[in-house]
Amino acid sequence: MTEHKIETPKERLNRHKAMEASAVLEKIKHDYKEPPRAMEYFYDLYERVHCKHESLHSDKAKVGTMCIQVPSEIIYALDAVPLRLCNGFYTDDEIGSDFLPSKSCPLVKATVGQFVSNNFSDKPDVIISPTTCDQKAKSGAIIESMGFSVYDMEFPRTKESHESREYWRRSVRKFTKDLSENLNTKLSKKKLKESIQKIGYAQHLYHKLNILRKNTASPILGKDMFLVTNAFFFDKIDSWIDAMKKLLEECEEMVEAKVNAASKMSPRIVYTGSPPIFPNLKIPLLIELCDAIIVADETCSSNRMFNDMVSVDEWFINDMIDSIADRYLKGCTCPIFTKNDDRKRRILDLVKDYKADGVVYQAFAGCQVYEMEQRSVLEAMQKAGVPILYIESDYSPSQSGQLTTRIEAFVESLKNRKRRQQ
């Protein structure tokens, strides 16, 4: 037998991740009705970054962010790129399991796992860890102990009070100052304004596309939308904007032509809960395989990222920074807040605006806040007469038959309801 070289641990890990990513891309590309042609860009992007491990930002300073609370506007204005580190790889989840309690949330385990293996296509130079959920906050310290540079960004646990608003504003100002020192760049008024506008433009494109999903014949499936929004975690922002424009144009034409990404009777779903992050798009993929369509979502890996724009009264540096701070705190509907009626309100609004037939709520096993808030969201939905399905899930890739059965049953009950109402 001829001798063959054995892979290095790094090669093996990259192969595992490539295999995991390509298995999911395979489903996304082929198991559903034909997607818009402009999705090719995104499919290709994931392949380049997650299967071929291509680096996109070798020329820039990279700021890793552990949660959406870190203002990207400021990072771009300092000539660096924000890379969101929330991770969806089962491969990394398994590695992280050796470093965290077994009952931790898979997202946190996968994020830590990525640092254990120290394997990045684009390695962050500094990591910003907002003190949002406990598991995130504590894993920041674990990552630091592995020799990475981690900056704790203090984040309040309530958002209604004046005190927390002031506290957070100070926190963002401090962050801006510290980061600019760390990166050795001075923040200019012009750059900050430009970056607010650029992100605002990205959000504007997202909103326009999102609104098209209100049509009875939605041009795009939720699984593709998750892919588009997840790409914002790591893509070059200008390329993302270009790709979005093309997608938007095509989807507008599709709406014109009444092309329906789903079938006529497909129940319309609002998705909420722990964030689906590529390649763990397990539940969204299952929902749409069961002949439903996700028309909107309330998750921090998609809609919540783009929901609110920074609104500025005066274009002075400090005003801009305060406005940015406000947008991140006020707009956030994450369950880490002590109480969060905003979240229920937003889900209900989405159900109404997008004429949804039901809600699917995913909580990662081990994510206390989403698990705890589940009950009150369920009650709110029941009170409003909105059917809701609660699912606990993890990152393991084996297709769980039980999950399919539950989702199928839920989708069918929605279909029956629809038929009877007509």
Added chain:
Amino acid sequence: MNYFAGIDIGSTAIKIAIVDENRKLVGHKISASGSMFYKYAKQALKEMLDELNIDEKNLVYRVATGYGRKLFKEADENISEITANAMGAMAAADGKCNIKTIINIGGQDSKAISLDDEGNVVNFAMNDRCAAGTGKFLDVVAMNLEIEVDELGEYHFKSQGTPLAINSTCAVFAESEIIGLLGNDHSVEDIVAGVHYSIAKRIIKLLKRVGINEGIYFDGGPALNSGLVNAIENELGKKIFIPEFPQITTSYGAAILALESYEFENKI
């Protein structure tokens, strides 16, 4: 000269090994088990002796092993395939590898066995619930891809893209996954590599149950598939040892036991 036979009656094949008084493997044979184990096993043994020119009365001890071992009435003794496998592996490695862990992939099951310094079995794990990851599964894969089983290795090394993961743990679903991949125009090479890696990952899980210790030995027919060997080595990050005739290790072990039992009885 006295001779000793080990007869391994497996689900898909009957393997016979014959050793002489000096523990030397003088002959081995593999034939299909078919539906009449006993008849075929007897016939195969007879043919074998004829080929080797051994007089039947010189065959002084026979040990049967494998899933059909109880059906072989002429056996002087029976032995489980776990023990036989371990003994055969030690003999086949012949000091070239200090075996601590055995991987065996058979027609319809796969095993992991861990040994102590003396070659005694300390632990073993078996995956016999499903054909995914067994020799039978590789046959089905090759059939679906319209290639020969012994070409799988060659295709594996020609894979250029990402090996395509097969996530189903059930052979039936795995088969439809493969057909799906073919339908989406993926190359046979990438699918073959994906199959090998998926089997390799499952094997590693099995190995972890018994503990992976340096000195890893791989036998059973699929050990002839260099692609699968490569996949397992990559998953382990270690080289593994493949004997010259990986398909017959278990019968070889049974033959060695035959010799030892005979020596013990006759106090040689």
